[in-house]
Amino acid sequence: MTRRPRERSIEDYLGAVRRMLRAAARRVAGADEWELAELIALQSDLDDAIAQAVAGQRELGGKSWSAIADGAGVKRQTAHERWSGVTYEL
Numbered sequence: 001m002t003r004r005p006r007e008r009s010i011e012d013y014l015g016a017v018r019r020m021l022r023a024a025a026r027r028v029a030g031a032d033e034w035e036l037a038e039l040i041a042l043q044s045d046l047d048d049a050i051a052q053a054v055a056g057q058r059e060l061g062g063k064s065w066s067a068i069a070d071g072a073g074v075k076r077q078t079a080h081e082r083w084s085g086v087t088y089e090l
Contacts, residue, residue, distance in 0.1 A: 054079070055088035 021042075028035045054072075057063040069079040 051083055051086040052088060052090050054083040055086040056090065058083075059088045 024039055024042075028039045054068055057068055058065075065076045065080045065084075068083070069076040072079055074082075
């Protein structure tokens with residue numbers, strides 16, 4: 001199967017984010033508690049980013065709650081309950 005260039009670039013981008021998070025964990029392991037707090041704060045940023053991506057898929061991409069649930073690895077009702085109140089703002 002041939003992938004479109006856009007799909008590959010998104011995968012590359014997300015892979016880079018994953019590598020940066022792993023590197024941050026290694027560096028914070030030997031750092032102060034302030035840096036640990038900063039790393040923990042990224043969890044909220046990630047949750048916000050996921051909510052915006054879901055809202056964008058709904059509003060811009062016309063994705064169903066079933067499709068989003070499949071991508072998130074949850075049931076449709078769970079996806080709807082978690083993200084239905086989010087408005088796309090990026």
